[in-house]
Amino acid sequence: MIVGFFTVVSCTDNLELSPTSSITANSFWENEQDVRGGLNGMYQWFRPQASSNLYIWGAGRSEELSYGMQASEGLERYFENTIDANYAGPNWLRLYTTIYTANLAISEIPDVTFTNESEKQRALARAYTMRAYVYFILARTWGDVPLVTEPIEGFDGATGEPRADVSEVFNLIKEDLNQALSLFPDDSFPSCRCTWSRPAANALKGNVYLWTAKRMGGGETDFSTALSALQEVQNADVGLLENFDEIFRYENKGNREILMAIHFEDLESGWMYNNNMYIRNDQIPSNVDEESAELIGTGGGLNRWAPSETLREQFSDDDSRKDGSFAEVYTVEEGDSALLTSAVTKFRGFVEDGARKFLDDVVLYRYADVLLMIAEAKNGLGQDPSSEINEVRQRAYGDDYTDHVFVNGTQEANSEAILQERLRELAFEGKRWWDLVRFGKAFELVPSLQDRQGEDHLLLWPISESTLSQNGELEQNPGY
Secondary structure (H helix, E strand, O other), X not given: OHHHHOOOOOOOOOOOOOOHHHOOXXXXXXXXXXXXXXXXXXXXXXXXXXXXXXXXXXXXXXXXXXXXXXXXXXXXXXXXXXXXXXXXXXXXXXXXXXXXXXXXHHHXXXXXXXXXXXXXXXXXXXXXXXXXXXXXXXXXXXXXXXXXXXXXXXXXXOOOOOOEOHHHHHHHHHHHHHHXXXXXXXXXXXXXXXXXOHHHHHHXXXXXXXXXXXXXXXHHHHHHHHHHHHHHHOOOOOOOOOOHHHHHOHHHOOOOOEEEEEOOOOOOOOOOHHXXXXXXXXXXXXXXXXXXXXXXXXXXXXXXXXXXXXXXXXXXXXXXXXXXXXXXXXXXXXOEEEEEEEEXXXXXXXXXOOEEEOOOOEEEEEHHHHHHHHHHHHHXXXXXXXXXXXXXXXXXXXXXXXXXXXXXXXXXXXXXXXXXXXXXXXXXXXXXXXXXXXXXXXXXXXXXXXXXXXXXXXXXOOOOHHXXXXXXXXXXXXXX
């Protein structure tokens, strides 16, 4: 495993690594160049999770998507919420491989000599932040999970450890983030904004403390900590782009709105998840209407699942995020139009030699997300969240913004508005299911859960039978 992940060269670092045959866990971490290669390996291990699984865990069970034109190949189990131990979705195995890599970095970096001590601190901070982020995924998805904080010789992703209480997991997440933030020397970003930075770590910290404020009894104390961390992000080189659509374009990666993304590059990685949310050329009929044809352009991928009617109805025609997020594809027959399907346009990649390639970066945090989390934290503290909500809306509605100005109301009304604004702003970015759980609205807003009120075990995922069989110390989540 060690040999494998050090062979891939980062898009941002021109590394001359040792021949793969000479790299071992004991010999690799000897100098600054080795550390860069090791951290690169950490991101490479995580990228396959970001390519598909991260969206499934973070939004697949929400109301964002429904049936597309193609065979769904089991994807319907997510939005229909019929997962069980036998069909439990992606397991956590490779998430623990990423954690192992971070553990190894945290263990080895302190003993490596760097030319610049601040770069050593930055490298260590990135390892702590990645470990915190992956455990945050695990805790929100499965609740109690095994805690592994030391490198394990011959690690294959199966921990052999019992599940730790979710409160212990969040204690580690918070400790790691505080450690990382004490180490980052400044607020700078790498050019691609695709490795962890201090602003991105603060965004993650705000996200974590909002979760514990609402889901784990953290209350006002955690809302206050979240707000402070999120407001610190505003000291960095960040801001909203004028054009919503430009945030996600392949040729505009690493723009000023992005805080952290997982990088995808042609010939370096497989395609990201929008490959299953678009529509291939031979399924675009000749009688498709002109507006649909213009939005789709060159087809590609497969329409295995598509933006749901529930989601599409949340967007008004004067919202620039509508066309920037999805296309409704209509056909015209004898003057009458009929909906054929819908497709996600937010991540539409690029076209080369007549073929569409889905190689957009997977965005983990961006500035609009931070603004809406600030609004959420303020509302949790009884403060006015209108400034941040309106900043997001002003970009979305442009000349029609005056028709959509948000006015501060009750905490409950504000909360509903913030959650709906997050749907329109962050659709298809892998946030929605976790947002619904955090706001306590999954059973109210997900159609497949509306007649299952009280079945709270559904807020967590089942542990797959294969995972249970690999570790006799594990017990299944209740209800599954």
